[in-house]
Amino acid sequence: MKKEIQKFLVFKFILIFSSQLSLGDSRDKLFYDAVRAEASGDLKRAIEIYSNISSDTNSANLHANLANLYFKIEDYARSALHFRKAIWIDPQNRDFSGNLSLALEKSGVSLDEISNLNQNFSPRSQTYWIILLTILLWSGIFYVIYNLRFPLKSNTALFVLAIWLASAVYVFSGFIKSRDESSRLNREIIALKSSTSAEDSTAGIPLRVFAGNGSTANTIVPPGTSLFLDLNDNGLPRVHKNQSGEKWFLVRSRYGANKGWIQRDEFDPILDLDL
């Protein structure tokens, strides 16, 4: 019985390991297929392959290549979207940032509209801030417990306390700031012209007063604009599903000046969200 269990576990491990290997091989193979298709001038085929890969897995170069292709076919909004994805994976790559600026410029989107890319308070830095805050807070608590002296009489102890307090306030504010950025990124979407739309891809996207095609628009934003999903009391996106099954989302501009309803096929989020 014991041996059978052991055999089963070994078999399962080999199965998982080999499937991972084959998955890695298949996506690499597809990637190279896309590169070849692009080199041969078949841009649509290359985009199709890259898009298929990106539905399951991601890499910075995959999104950058996809963004380049969209740029070449003059779909600057999708180009900007995929550059944002590439930058999220590899924030240090300056080429991606430069290309993103150009794509946004082509879309007619102001650079102020994109997220604050200050690395110190970026969403990724949230983890470092919380680690720092944890160390700082607990070291303070341990210091007090170890000394167990209240009220503090010695000047050194008071000095240490002041330094600790100032550091804790600073680190806490850094954590809050990066947390805000993280929350913003989790809600950030890029306005796109529907791929099935026959209209010019550079035409604006209306933010409608009501969740319906017949509604008038509060404002029209250029494709490639960063918008932010409005959340309800449960912290979920405010969504409306009409009788024909179309999903509408309430979105706002970066500083909340513009607001309106937008259809699901008129935007894509930067991160993979369940919408």
Next chain:
Amino acid sequence: MIEKYQSFILFLAGTISPILFAEIRIETSFSPPTITAANTSIYKVVVHGSQQGPVGSLPQVKGLTFSSPPRTLRSASFFNGVPTVRFELNFTVKPQMEGTFVVPEWKIDVENRSFTAPTASLTVLPPSQKDKIEQAQKRQEQANLQQAAFLEFSCPRSFLFQGETLDANISLFLWDRLPVTRIEQIPQKKGSGISISELGQPLEQRNVKRFNRSYSVYSWNFALTGALIGTHQITFDSFIRVRVKNNRNSPFSSPFFNDPFFGFGREEGLKVSSNTLNLEIRPLPSRGRPSNFQGAIGNLSIRSFPDKDRVSVGDPVRLTCIISGTGNFVAIPAPKLALGNDFTTSSPAFSFEGNEATKLTGAQSFEYIITPLRAGLLEIPPVSFSYFNPESVEFISQKTDSHPLRVDPGQEWTPPVMVSQEAKTKSTPRKDLFQTESDPGKWIGKLDHSDPLKMTFFWVIQLILFLFSIILFIIRLKGRNPKLEARMQKEKHLESKLRVALKHNDVSGFHQALRRRIRLRIGIACDQANTSALSSSEIVDLLHSKGYSEKVVSEILEVLKVCDNMQYAAASDEPNNIEITFQRTQTILKKIK
């Protein structure tokens, strides 16, 4: 009704009428009327009977200087029961020579009426011995002040040519004893006809000796360019802030005798000026001036090189011309290329390598993009360049080498059409920005960002730390011994008492505190509550029971004995002895723990 206020009206009339209808009288005088040449006097003009400001013009008296504006004083008083008013003007008068000076009568208008101010005389005597000493002191103070902080401006030549750039230096010397808080204003040039480059960060030197004093020196190197022909005076001023004693009566100009710089006080601004240099700006000679001379002055050389020697028709070639050496690089324009009909070119790009602050020494590069217009073995013609050498006072012309260029026939080249700036920005961006990556790089799963506060691992760590802190708290709480802490507190108190006694040479108090402290420490070390009541033999037994060495025990007993003798037998002890005893006890107590 009138009767009711009659007395009041009469009083009012009696009081105001002497003021309103008082006769106006003018008096002038010097106070004091006799002074020595080093002192000042006050010229007083008193208008009796009016409080209105007089209008007039004070006559000029040769040999006397009147301060302006004068001090004014209005006053009203009762004199023998009669109210009087007056207006007083006080001019401070400084004599310039000895003798008797008379201020003549002069016209003065008061309340739109004209009056005559009478004459007044002032006698100025030769300076006394005291005056002479004070004047000598003042001169010495001025000289000292100038030596405390001064600017030294140096220029390698007394002349320069129009458009020429020279390397100059300005140094701010600050005497080390002068309590300078900051340099408020870096040296500023005064004088026209010469322009200077921006003064950057100074070079700082310490302990520079001048006038048998030690100075801190801040030096700025800058470029000096002659702009207008003629002789120009150039000087530099700087402002520093120094701390002076908060004594308003002490004149700031006498810092060294009153020594006001040290200690706390207020800050004062101090202007520091440099020596004045007369610089002559000469015109460039017109004889022998080459036609391609464009204003370059200095000691320069030129060279050029292309980045390719073989291209196709229409392909760009980068031709770099480098002018290097010492000269007025700011004013050197790009040399003109005489390319003929085989090439076309555009405006060059500039770059400078060298001293960016002065742009006096270094290399100026001009990058031309030239495009061959026909195929064949062409030659990029030499670039000619002329400059004026101020050392040898002559114009020098130089030429670079010509460069062969093989141009292959390529696609037919069409001259570029002029495109608008908007069209330029809309053109496809540089190719290298959109490189396709041939390698997928590192694969990752979902694009998401997990919240660290929602991670179980984070809260497990917090829980562990919380539990650890609780355990530590309990351990610390249990480990506390209030009695022991109280005794340790008491020992600390005794130690401070010992130090106080030591400071005030209180021999008796010192030994009393020392005895109590040693006994207390023994109590702490041997966990004995009341050691002050123990006899010497009991202390010995106690220490032996705790395993202390015989040497330590005997040392303790010795010190305790000394303490008992000093406290009860009132034996005298020298202050330095108690210091030694204190040090010795400290060493012994370290052994008892």
